[in-house]
Amino acid sequence: MAKSATKDMTVGSPMKLILQFCVPLFFGMLFQQFYNMMDTMIVGKFLGVHALAAVGATGSINFMIIGFCMGVCNGFAIPVAQRFGAGDYHSLRKFVANSVWLAIAFAAVMTVTVCLLCRQILQWMNTPGDIMDGAYSYIFIIFMGIPVIYLYNLTSGIIRSLGDSRSPLVFLIISSILNIILDLVMILVFRMGVAGAAWATVISQGVSGVACLIYMMKRFEILKIKKEEWKADSRCIGTLCNMGIPMGLQYSITAIGSVILQTAVNTLGSMFVAAVTAGSKVSMFFCCPFDAMGSTMATYAGQNVGAGKLERVSKGMKSCCLLGLIYSVIACIVLVLFGSTISLLFLDAGETVIVKDAGFFLMLNSLFYFPLALVNIVRFTIQGLGFSRLAILAGVAEMVARSIVALGFVPVFGYAAACFANPMAWIFADLFLIPAYCYVMRRLYRTIGRKAAENIT
Secondary structure, rough: OOOHHOOOOOOHHHHHHHHHHHHHHHHHHHHHHHHHHHHHHHHHHHHHHHHHHHHHHHHHHHHHHHHHHHHHHHHHHHHHHHHHHHHHHHHHHHHHHHHHHHHHHHHHHHEEEEHHHHHHHHHHHHOOHHHHHHHHHHHHHHHOOOHHHHHHHHHHHHHOOOOOOOHHHHHHHHHHHHHHHHHHEEEEEEEEHHHHHHHHHHHHHHHHHHHHHHHHHHHHHHHOHHHHHHHOOOHHHHHHHHHHHHHHHHHHHHHHHHHHHHHHHHHOOOHHHHHHHHHHHHHHOOOOHHHHHHHHHHHHHHHHHHHOOOOHHHHHHHHHHHHHHHHHHHHHHHHHHHHHHHHOOOOOOOHHHHHHHHHHHHHHHHHHHHHHHHHHHHHHHHHHHHOOHHHHHHHHHHHHHHHHHHHHHHHOOOOOHHHOOOOOOOHHHHHHHHHHHHHHHHHHHHHHHHHHHHOOO
């Protein structure tokens, strides 16, 4: 086994391990958001505010579908992390092999289904007529790239489950640079409009996915899958589905609330859609550390529960929450003071009203970043511990909160209410997740304690 290629997170200082794992993840997600921002920036600067609104109007449906793909792949990686922590490499390889078959099946079904339905979905969302064609062109191409999204997220998830968070960063940096170059070429040279931005994203994701696959196959000796291990195993498939589908549905259910909210924002007009789009892009950039903390805790908790070390899970949770609090305060100060200025990355300085609205969105959201940090840290820890189904209920809480704001408050209070939807969703999710984490830990302490007593006997 190539020891240097893996990272055992069941021994050593939890804070040190979390930082070592989290920092490369953060930079990877930062670069991922960077090229997403470049997409939006280039579209907004070179194609105009209507093209920007067209891309932004697809954000929630994009998150609902692509988020499901990402969630499923993250779920597939959890049994791999648990088997790695337990030192059971034969079962680890069987889980990897069966996750490949499942990913192929999921990608095929989803690509066909959503490509056929995406125009109807945009119409149902009340997408403004002046941006409908651009929105459809963009999202259709993104959905055509679902197979490469599965490829990258599955391979990078498996690599991270073995404790290596640095290699996916390298491939994302390469992908980011390629995406920016393709954006400029397809929009400025080939005049492909928003479709060019979509193709740039799909192609760059495909490159990073293939690079991860090649690296994984050559670097990790424990992933040299034998012929008999490639056979479909109903037990492995059941475990993978129990982990992956709830995590995918968590993203999608959360996104349903975002779709409902986006529908409400669309009724306010394309100018408010553009403000929310610019604000959301900046916010996503600043929220990368929270996503990195969540993914770190999924791997950390998975390995440690596999090794039966629950006390390390608790210590890791406290360390990560402290990191989340410190960063939340820093990010809030920056966005309260400079949010409007940063939004100019996506907007023309002459659009003063839209710039002001985007700044208000960022200020209000950043005040609630610590609740968002808890959402990611606690939810992914629960998932890493093997209780993915509870994540669905957290997603339901977020969906309910956004729906209440979209249906009950946006029609009355307008844009200001729309800006408060995300903080409301994060608070609702925390009210469920924190008690759920306490329940999971009590249950695991009883289970692992009973198993230890049986082993002694």
